[in-house]
Amino acid sequence: MALNRRSFLTFAAGGVAGTLFTPVIWKSIDDSAIWTQNWPWIPRLEYGPRAYAATTCKLCPAGCGLNIRTAGGRPVAAEGRTDHPLSQGGICPLGAAAVQLLYAPARIKGPMQKQADGSHQPISWDEAEALLQEKLAEQKGRKDAVVCVSGDENGTINELFSALLGGLGSDGCFLMPGEQLVASKILREGSIGYDLENADFVLAFGADMLDSWGTAVRNKKAYGAAHPVGEEASAEYVYVGPTQNVTGGAADQWIAITPGMEGVLALGIAYHLLQGGMSAPQAHDFFAYRNFVINRYTPDYVERLTGVAPEQVAELARKLRTANKPLIIPGSTIAQGGGVFSFAAALSLNMLFDNVNSVGGIQVLPDLPKVVEGAKAQAQIRAKDLVAYVQGVADGKVSKPGVYLVYEANPLFALPQPDVAAKAFDGSYLVSFSTFYDETAVQADLLLPTPTFIERFDDVQTPYGSGFASYSLTRPVIRQPIFDTKPTGDVLLGVAKALDIDLGYDSFDKVLEAKVAALSELEGFFTDKVQPWEARAGKVPAAASGNLWRNISRGSFWASIQEPFPTAMQLGSTIISQTAPPDAEDWTFPVSLAAMDSRTYGSRHIAIPPFCLPLLGEQEIQGDVFYVWMNSATARAYGLQAEDKVKLAGPNGSCLAKVRIFEGVGRNMVAAPLGFGHTAWDKFSRNKGDNIYKVLTVRTEPGSNLAVWADSRVRIAKA
Amino acid sequence: MVLYLKEFKIKWGMVIDLDRCTGCGACMVACQAENNIAPPVDASNKRYSMTWLLVYQLSNKQPYPNHDVAYMPRPCLQCGKPNCVPVCPVIATDKNQEGGIVSQVNARCIGCRYCMAACPYHARYFNWQDPVWPEGMEKTLTPDVSTRPRGVVEKCLFCHHRYMYARDKARIEGRDPNALNEGDYIPACVEMCPTGAMVFGDLQNPEHKVHKLSKSPYAFRLLERLNTKPQVYYYSKREWVRKQGDNYLEHETVGGV
Numbered sequence: 001m002a003l004n005r006r007s008f009l010t011f012a013a014g015g016v017a018g019t020l021f022t023p024v025i026w027k028s029i030d031d032s033a034i035w036t037q038n039w040p041w042i043p044r045l046e047y048g049p050r051a052y053a054a055t056t057c058k059l060c061p062a063g064c065g066l067n068i069r070t071a072g073g074r075p076v077a078a079e080g081r082t083d084h085p086l087s088q089g090g091i092c093p094l095g096a097a098a099v100q101l102l103y104a105p106a107r108i109k110g111p112m113q114k115q116a117d118g119s120h121q122p123i124s125w126d127e128a129e130a131l132l133q134e135k136l137a138e139q140k141g142r143k144d145a146v147v148c149v150s151g152d153e154n155g156t157i158n159e160l161f162s163a164l165l166g167g168l169g170s171d172g173c174f175l176m177p178g179e180q181l182v183a184s185k186i187l188r189e190g191s192i193g194y195d196l197e198n199a200d201f202v203l204a205f206g207a208d209m210l211d212s213w214g215t216a217v218r219n220k221k222a223y224g225a226a227h228p229v230g231e232e233a234s235a236e237y238v239y240v241g242p243t244q245n246v247t248g249g250a251a252d253q254w255i256a257i258t259p260g261m262e263g264v265l266a267l268g269i270a271y272h273l274l275q276g277g278m279s280a281p282q283a284h285d286f287f288a289y290r291n292f293v294i295n296r297y298t299p300d301y302v303e304r305l306t307g308v309a310p311e312q313v314a315e316l317a318r319k320l321r322t323a324n325k326p327l328i329i330p331g332s333t334i335a336q337g338g339g340v341f342s343f344a345a346a347l348s349l350n351m352l353f354d355n356v357n358s359v360g361g362i363q364v365l366p367d368l369p370k371v372v373e374g375a376k377a378q379a380q381i382r383a384k385d386l387v388a389y390v391q392g393v394a395d396g397k398v399s400k401p402g403v404y405l406v407y408e409a410n411p412l413f414a415l416p417q418p419d420v421a422a423k424a425f426d427g428s429y430l431v432s433f434s435t436f437y438d439e440t441a442v443q444a445d446l447l448l449p450t451p452t453f454i455e456r457f458d459d460v461q462t463p464y465g466s467g468f469a470s471y472s473l474t475r476p477v478i479r480q481p482i483f484d485t486k487p488t489g490d491v492l493l494g495v496a497k498a499l500d501i502d503l504g505y506d507s508f509d510k511v512l513e514a515k516v517a518a519l520s521e522l523e524g525f526f527t528d529k530v531q532p533w534e535a536r537a538g539k540v541p542a543a544a545s546g547n548l549w550r551n552i553s554r555g556s557f558w559a560s561i562q563e564p565f566p567t568a569m570q571l572g573s574t575i576i577s578q579t580a581p582p583d584a585e586d587w588t589f590p591v592s593l594a595a596m597d598s599r600t601y602g603s604r605h606i607a608i609p610p611f612c613l614p615l616l617g618e619q620e621i622q623g624d625v626f627y628v629w630m631n632s633a634t635a636r637a638y639g640l641q642a643e644d645k646v647k648l649a650g651p652n653g654s655c656l657a658k659v660r661i662f663e664g665v666g667r668n669m670v671a672a673p674l675g676f677g678h679t680a681w682d683k684f685s686r687n688k689g690d691n692i693y694k695v696l697t698v699r700t701e702p703g704s705n706l707a708v709w710a711d712s713r714v715r716i717a718k719a
Numbered sequence: 720m721v722l723y724l725k726e727f728k729i730k731w732g733m734v735i736d737l738d739r740c741t742g743c744g745a746c747m748v749a750c751q752a753e754n755n756i757a758p759p760v761d762a763s764n765k766r767y768s769m770t771w772l773l774v775y776q777l778s779n780k781q782p783y784p785n786h787d788v789a790y791m792p793r794p795c796l797q798c799g800k801p802n803c804v805p806v807c808p809v810i811a812t813d814k815n816q817e818g819g820i821v822s823q824v825n826a827r828c829i830g831c832r833y834c835m836a837a838c839p840y841h842a843r844y845f846n847w848q849d850p851v852w853p854e855g856m857e858k859t860l861t862p863d864v865s866t867r868p869r870g871v872v873e874k875c876l877f878c879h880h881r882y883m884y885a886r887d888k889a890r891i892e893g894r895d896p897n898a899l900n901e902g903d904y905i906p907a908c909v910e911m912c913p914t915g916a917m918v919f920g921d922l923q924n925p926e927h928k929v930h931k932l933s934k935s936p937y938a939f940r941l942l943e944r945l946n947t948k949p950q951v952y953y954y955s956k957r958e959w960v961r962k963q964g965d966n967y968l969e970h971e972t973v974g975g976v
Contacts, residue, residue, distance in 0.1 A: 042850065042866050043857035045755075050862075069861075076861045077752040080911055090913030096748035100758065103855035210741050210914075217913045220741065224914035229736040229954060230932045249788040250741040250914075256784050482855070600744055610758035610853070611751050614770045615744035622763045631783040663778065663786035682853075683760050 048072015053477040054081055054555030056460050057095045058408075058453035060603035061153040061178065062086065063460035063470075064095055064217045065557065068477045075099045075454055075477050080217065084557050085527050086466065088221045094599040095217075097611035101452065102482060104610060105682035106436040108449035110484035120447060125486055128448055132491070133498045135429050135446075139402040140168050140499065147172035147401040149386060151409025151605040153180060154461045156515050159375035160492045160503060161405065166374045167501030172401060173376060174386040176409045176604055177336040177707075179207075179214070180464045182343045184383040185704055186572065190364050190564050191382075192347075194329055195467040196222040197533035198360035200235045201323030203316070204247060205262035205346040206338060206710075207331025207465075211246035212597040214335070214465020223250070236323075238316070240265060241333050242594035243629070243671045244664025255316070256666040259333065259594045260711025261306040263342030264581070265313065266328070266349055267293050268302030272317035273352055280352050280571060289348065289573035296580075305581075307667060325360030326353055334597040334674060336604075337387075337416060337709035339701040341579035344572040351571050357563050359537055365469045366564030368461045369518040371511060373504050378461075387415060387698055387707035393424035403429045406440050407488055408450070410605050413439040413678065416696035416709040417652050433488045438607070442680045450488040455481040457509050458489075468532035469560040471519055473512065473552050516549045524560040526551060532559040578703025581711075589650065589713035591634075594671040595692050601675030607685035608675060619660045620673065626689025627660040629671040635661055637668070638716055647719040648672065650712060653694035656719055670716055727819040729897065730799070731877055732922040732950035733909065734932040735792055737960050739916040740774075742790030746908035746917070747772050750794075753878060753907035754864045757850035767847045771795070771875040772908055779959045789960045791953065792917065794908065795842040795875035796941060797821050799948030803834035803843065811872075817897060819950060820877050828871040835872060839942055840949075843874045878906035901927045922950060939965050 019025055048071050057064045057078075065084025069077045078098040080091035111128035112120040123131075139145035146168050148161040153175055162173040175181070183192045196202060196219060207213040210220050226235035239251035240262055248254040257265055270293045280286050299310035320326045330346030332338025347362070355361030367378045390411070392398035404425055415421045418439075425443065432444035435452050450456070458474040489508025496503045505511045525541035535541045544551075544558060552558055600615045602608045608616075619627055628648060630640070640646060642661045647654055648670060657672065665671045676689025697712040750756070750772040762768045772794045779787040801821050803812050811828040814821045835843045849869045852860075860866065863880040867873055885904035886896035901920045909917040920927030932938060933952045939961045940949045953964050962971075 042868050043852060043860055045860055045862050045865060046858075047862045071862045074858050076859050077749075077907075079749075079907075080913070087913075089910065090915075091745050091749065091911045092913065093744040093748045096745050096752065096911060099859050100752065100856055103853060103859065105853045211743060220743075220913040221915075223741075224739060224916070227736075227739050227914075229734065229739065229915070229918055229928075230935055230937075244786060244788055246741045246743060249790070250739070610856075611748050612744070613759055613762035614751070614768055615747055615774070616762060617776065618763065618765055623761065631786075633783065663781065663783045664788060666783065684758065 046072060046074070048074070055454070055477060056472045056474045057098060058152070058458055058460070058474055059094050059098060059606050060599065061463050062092070062215050062217060063154065063463035063472065064091065065472065066091070066095055066098065068099060068454060070477065073478065075102065083528060084472070085531050085559065086215050086218045086463065086470070088218070090217045090221055092217055092599045093612050093615055094603060094606065094609065097609040098454065100611050101606070101609050102454055104436065104684070106607070106685070107483055108434065108437050108441065108447055111449065112447040114445045125484070128446060129491060129494055131446055132431060132448065133495050135403050136168060136495060137499055142169060142402065144170045144172050144399070145402040146170045146405065147174065147403070148405040148407065149174050149176065149409050149411050150407045151176045152407065153178055154463055156371070156459050156461070156511055157407065157489055158378070158381055159370060159372040160489055160511065161407065162376040162381055163372045163374040163503050164492055164496050164501060166376070167496060167499070172389070173381050174384050174389060175381060176411065176414065177387055178464065179331055179335050179338070180382045181385060182338055182340055182706065183464070184379060185340045185706060186344055186347065186575070187364065189379055190366050191462060191464065193363035193365045193467045194327060194465060195360050195363055195533060195536060196327065197225070197467065198537050199325045199327035200360070201319060201326040202235060202237045202329065203240070203320065203326065204238070204329040205240045205266055205331065206333045206342065207329045208241070208245055208247045208333055208335065208597065209329060210250050212335055212599060213331050215463050216599065218466070236319070242592065242666050242669055243333070243596060245333070245596055246598065248664065255308060255312060257306045257308055258666065259592045259669065260342065260581070263345035264297065264302055264305045265308055266342070266345040267297040267576070268299065268306065268313045269317045269320065270349060270352065271297045271299070271302070272314050273321065276317070276321065278352050280354065282354070283351060283571045285571055285573040289571040289576070292573055292577050320349070320353070327355065327360055327362070332710040334595045334710060337696070339579060339708040340575055340704040340706055341581060341701065344576050344579070348571045348576065363467055364564060365462055366522065366560070366562060368469065368471060368515070369521050371514040371518050385707055388700070388705070390415060390421050390424045391698060391707065394420045400424070401428055403431065405431050405433065406444070407433040408435070408605050410434070410438040410440050412443055413691065414604050414693060416693055416698050418691065418693050419653065435485070436606070437680055438605070439678065439680045448488070448491055449483065449485045451481040451485040454478065455485070456487045457512055459512055459515060468536070469522070469562070470532070471516070471552065471558040475553060513549055516552050519548060519558060522560045523562045524558050527557045527559050532561055536561050575703060579701050589715055590668065591714050591716050592669045593648070593650070593695060593712045593714045594665065594669055595696060595710070595712070596671055596673045597675070598673065601673055607678045607681045608688070610684040613684060621676070621689055622658070624687050624689070625658050626673065626676045628657040629660045629662040629665050630669065631663050631665045631667070632661050634665070634668055634670070635659060640718060645719040647717050648695050648714045650695040650697050650714045652697060655690035655692065655695055657690060670714065725815060727817055728923065729817050730819040730922040730950055731882070731904070732797070732920070732929055732933065732952065733794070734918045734929045734938060734952045734954050736916045737789045737791055737953055737955040738957065739914050740790045740792060741914055742774050742776060743913065744774055745911050745913055746792055747774060749907040749911040750875070752859070753861060755860045755866050757852050769844050769846065769873065771844065771873065777960060777963050787957070787959070789955065789957065791964070792908065793840065793842065794877070794951060795821060796840055796949030796951040797877060799950060800946060802837040802839065802947060806833040806837045808833065818882060820879055820882070822879070823872065823874050823876060825865065825867045825871050825873065830870040830872065832872060839945055839947065843872050845872050846870060881906060937961070942966055
């Protein structure tokens, strides 16, 4: 049969019609739709009853209250607790990523021992504890042969470490550096609190209070409450700092200043206040202070050191004077490494306004009672300078300890000049109690992983920056820890017992119970009806009564506004004059380095969590290269343009980065984020950017002998 | 042709105070956890990363020291006249339910991405890669939001499942599910914001805060001149922020104030 055009068309049309009538094609389209959307590796959802468990966050020292949302008993999300004064329903990005961190690939899955080839092999808990006991027994009685580095600023666990070390004949219980160290140089007992909620003018010197300083979420809540949407602000916030960071960007005014010169500006303001006739006759050293400030901190001198125009300084003094309840917050931009000078200078302004233990001012907060026999007082632990110690060991001036115990800290990454720390740690037996496989754990001889705060009992006592003394508990949200981990408190108690050191308890839970029982010594209350700042402003709370442990372990927040002891008023003229910065320019390292900390980049002991990665902007990291920020004038001066590769070199280390032009950075300054450049952890945080801690330079502050590094300087050059 | 232009008695909306947002990103993390978005290993390639809510940094472009910044969280703006809806060939996206939320049916999406091309706000994201949760992390998936495969377009739905829960709760308590009180239904980002910069409610209900705030002279919507009528308002007392948000040209004055 001939195939002519007509019969072809008939055939084709018949074919098309036939296809439409057969179900095969429709079925296969449907199948392919189902198939394309049913990839076996896409997880199916698991259903179950929804519930909430109230707990406290331990990822950074801020101590926020978290509600862990569970579905069928599985934790699925972290939310801020509305009934917790330190979170009030808010949360920070790190806390929001807390639940997913439970399953981060960087988790250490069980105890491990380092092998000759440097790898870690799993061992049983019995073997691990026996090994720890053996190593500690070798050091028993040898003076200062065991050193503890704790990254937990406000947990009772430090008492256990300190008592255990005491039993072994050592006094080396250190905290990772933080503001509490500097504060302890000013206040021998108790700690300093800031009554933000009742202040109407907040002047922060350096302290990045809306992101990485102190009780950050509570600070944000106070800031938010003072700036209601659609209404007039009830308080003004001014930030003095080198970069327009989160606090600088959000504050009502940002005053750019050379890093480390915050104290000079504070005394520059004091100059105007004193000239205007302000006095603090209740302070013993007022006249010494007055003479020192008026003679030295003249407007010209202040301008030369800080780069702030004299009119601006005078204007700040005027604003402070006209405010009803001004509050001045001292601090370092990275909440560490600042000196006593800046701190004391800013603090002295509060005293000129008679702000001590007054509503909306600074508060002296009592330390909560100690419960472990033989432990050092918290104030003593806080006052020990880890960086100076590590430097001493590395230089051979201090004898090298036999064993280092590192708990929830990452000193081999997060101490300034980490190579110095590596030198100090080299050759000693290193035990890591870390939850995650961090840089210190990689080097450790023995890994004794502690569960995350979602899997264990722990506590938070008065976080630094809080305006009131407080106590809250962290409690396990799931029945069993996910991995073969053991709470460090229990490990320490077991080892102490085996070493015949009596710490007085069988389990860490009992230590916490004793701590809660000891709270009844102070006038405390639960914050279910009255908030601490309301109580300070005059509202009367009902004293905490009943079964304290039952309430607190179910999530109640205990607070106290009791004033611990009469503090002799001093403006600190002696310490301020002794620690005053040298009046010299460093031409070898001409550029100021403004390090930046942010909860987006994790915290001192947590690397950037997987869920925080999308927060990093295109101008913060590209692939594995991170950015350092400078303003266009600085970039021009060094022949740099946006996206150019640049090398930052300090006296001890250098790092590579790309240039981001950001006008919120001061003159002749480069801003660089801390928290990048991890070499351990998991694929989410490893090999991203470079570690700025390498470039920070430690110097000793004259007068206080404190190690400081917040004012580091660098050389920059096109790479 | 304008069948999709339905009017709603309830219009859920946000007012975001850009003077109060500190750009911390807690809302972004909260959104990821709430909506089961897989964590990316390399999030620096922004074309391929998935963030239903993105915080942009705005700058007044003045040199130091007169520089100023603002942070702008951008969820899906749930336009009153959405451009994405009429272009979808398979009606995977629509705006038809009371409340005025632009829906997205992941299982029906064929991945043609017309909606992405149509959206002037870049609020829609294409799932380029298989969503991968590290081993065990899939246990943290909430039972509320289905996981999506590669090849579909995703977007913010104002945590629509929370709306459903709030309505169910109202029904159980014998209240009218179409007359929710302020605070009964709040998306995760708004709930977690530590400064309270985001306010959520029914834009049509005078008893809700957003109703009044959206009428403030300081309130504006993104690219208002496109007439997409977003249900997300921004609020700023700073003129340069309003100018940038609405893409005003140098010589133009900002409307309202």
